Amino acid sequence: MDKLTKLITDIDKLWGAYSTAYFTGIRNTLILAVAATLAGCLIGLLCGVLNTIPCSKQDHPAKRFFLKLLRALIRIYVEVFRGTPMVLQAVFIFYGLPYFTDGAVAFKGMSGIWTASLLVVSINTGAYMAESVRGGIISIDPGQTEGAKAIGMTHVQTMVNVIMPQALRNIIPQIGNNFIINVKDTSVMFVIGFVELFATHRNIVGVNLLYFPSAVIEMVAYLTLTLLASFGLRWLERRLDGDDNYELVSEDSLAMSAGTYSHPNRSPFEEQSREYNKNSLDDEARERIRQELKYGTPKGDR
Amino acid sequence: MENNNIFEIRHLSKAFGSHQVLRDIDFSVEKGDVISIIGASGSGKSTLLRCINLLETPSSGEILFHGQNMAGKGVNAPAYRAKVGMVFQSFNLFNNMTVLENCMVGQIKVMKKDRETARLHALEYLEKVGMSPYINARPRQISGGQKQRVAIARALAMDPEVLLFDEPTSALDPEMVGEVLGVMRSLAREGMTMLVVTHEMAFARDVSSRVVYMNQGVICEQGSPAQVFGNPQQPETREFLARFIDN
Numbered sequence: 001m002d003k004l005t006k007l008i009t010d011i012d013k014l015w016g017a018y019s020t021a022y023f024t025g026i027r028n029t030l031i032l033a034v035a036a037t038l039a040g041c042l043i044g045l046l047c048g049v050l051n052t053i054p055c056s057k058q059d060h061p062a063k064r065f066f067l068k069l070l071r072a073l074i075r076i077y078v079e080v081f082r083g084t085p086m087v088l089q090a091v092f093i094f095y096g097l098p099y100f101t102d103g104a105v106a107f108k109g110m111s112g113i114w115t116a117s118l119l120v121v122s123i124n125t126g127a128y129m130a131e132s133v134r135g136g137i138i139s140i141d142p143g144q145t146e147g148a149k150a151i152g153m154t155h156v157q158t159m160v161n162v163i164m165p166q167a168l169r170n171i172i173p174q175i176g177n178n179f180i181i182n183v184k185d186t187s188v189m190f191v192i193g194f195v196e197l198f199a200t201h202r203n204i205v206g207v208n209l210l211y212f213p214s215a216v217i218e219m220v221a222y223l224t225l226t227l228l229a230s231f232g233l234r235w236l237e238r239r240l241d242g243d244d245n246y247e248l249v250s251e252d253s254l255a256m257s258a259g260t261y262s263h264p265n266r267s268p269f270e271e272q273s274r275e276y277n278k279n280s281l282d283d284e285a286r287e288r289i290r291q292e293l294k295y296g297t298p299k300g301d302r
Numbered sequence: 303m304e305n306n307n308i309f310e311i312r313h314l315s316k317a318f319g320s321h322q323v324l325r326d327i328d329f330s331v332e333k334g335d336v337i338s339i340i341g342a343s344g345s346g347k348s349t350l351l352r353c354i355n356l357l358e359t360p361s362s363g364e365i366l367f368h369g370q371n372m373a374g375k376g377v378n379a380p381a382y383r384a385k386v387g388m389v390f391q392s393f394n395l396f397n398n399m400t401v402l403e404n405c406m407v408g409q410i411k412v413m414k415k416d417r418e419t420a421r422l423h424a425l426e427y428l429e430k431v432g433m434s435p436y437i438n439a440r441p442r443q444i445s446g447g448q449k450q451r452v453a454i455a456r457a458l459a460m461d462p463e464v465l466l467f468d469e470p471t472s473a474l475d476p477e478m479v480g481e482v483l484g485v486m487r488s489l490a491r492e493g494m495t496m497l498v499v500t501h502e503m504a505f506a507r508d509v510s511s512r513v514v515y516m517n518q519g520v521i522c523e524q525g526s527p528a529q530v531f532g533n534p535q536q537p538e539t540r541e542f543l544a545r546f547i548d549n
Contacts, residue, residue, distance in 0.1 A: 056359060060375070060376075141394075143390065143392050143393075143394040144394060144396060144397065146357055146390065146394055147390065147393075147394030147395065147396060147453075148396070149357065149379075149380070149383060150355060150357070150383055150387070150388035150390070150394075150457070151383070151384065151387070151407075151408035151412060151456065151457070151460050152380045152381065152382075152383045152384025152385075152408060152412040152460065153380060153408070153411060153412055154380045157380075157411050157412070161396075161407055161411060162396050162398065162407075165398040166397060166398045169398070242440070244443075246400075246436070246438045246439040246440065246443055247438055248435045248436065249434065249435050249436075249437050249438060
């Protein structure tokens, strides 16, 4: 019990002194995770579409060679970036580019660190997403592609209008996965000096050595972020699935107006409106329409 | 080449690996023809139709569409497919769109029509197939027969010169077959050029102008419905028809 009280006081002390720093960390983590996940999705989509361009023996040899080359390059990209730790990729790119270009291309200052972090996390997410998108595309019934081809759509039109919307819906859980992984894994960007939630923790405990209380704050913060993300994505999925109901559209315009017409009949003011309605033709028309609704339209009447 | 032929198919062959599905198919389609292609399962009927629409690449032979060979290299297949409508056994409606959008997307994206024109044109054909009350429904919400009628409207909305039907009623419950065949009958009456792969012998007999009987990848016999059904010349045709009547 003593320990718990101590923990609460410590957390209180930390929060009082560093809440702005923690919030900056949360903000940076969120921005990086959201931006990199979106960029990664775009990279993944592009790879997925390029990867599934049909290639038949009838095609021109140059086109076939180019497509093969493209697929090989995408494959290499996916395997390399999925197969190495992101923390190393960060070091590789952040220090590698200046090393090879004698500092001509370098990530200088705060903006340099942001650029490098975004680049690394995006490329890394893209490698995972490329495979998810590919899976999403091949999970769509080939009949959808045939239906689109049969009305004259090109590969790109088929992808954009028919396959991608369906594939995207199917890979939203994957996108969510990647986003949540990114929220947590952006922490490795501390190696190149990016100050996000975890780096904030390192900085703070470096001063006051309150390792555990700070870690508790971190845990709660990360869990809150990821839970919010989960709920948000579920909501998005439900929205994309749309309503299960649909409205029947009345096929002839008169029947529709007749529907609205009959409405006053059911109102408590019916007697009154009849009384004021001296135009007997209106009543007649109303009666006729009511009969039509009940027994159908006499043939040749219109 | 001055004639009414929309299609002229010459020496068309198709092999999947070492399996020869179509051998040396020759036939032509004139404007207004309603041709029923009948035959046992695996006789190559569907493959023939899919070759005509270039969903399968023919191994050899020519598909002349208004005298132009579509089975060669460097053919603009999408532009050609836009003029040749196809209705599939499994409907293949776009699941991410409503009934109305299904019938509009081709007009907008392929024919570059504006939305309103496309909408009116789509509504016209949806009305024709009796599906206009369901324009806001999604494919998963309607029955098989309704899906197939929408698929027909989608193909018609592209104003094709010819419609290919690949066993359009085979995936339907018996009570839904009638509504689809009804739509096809009325299309035939209006002079639509149609190629129909079917197991519906009554439809083939009553509606088509020509019946083609296929057996093991070749056209075994063809002629008017009266000839093929009334007085089949080939023993295979007789056997096939007898089997069908027995069933």
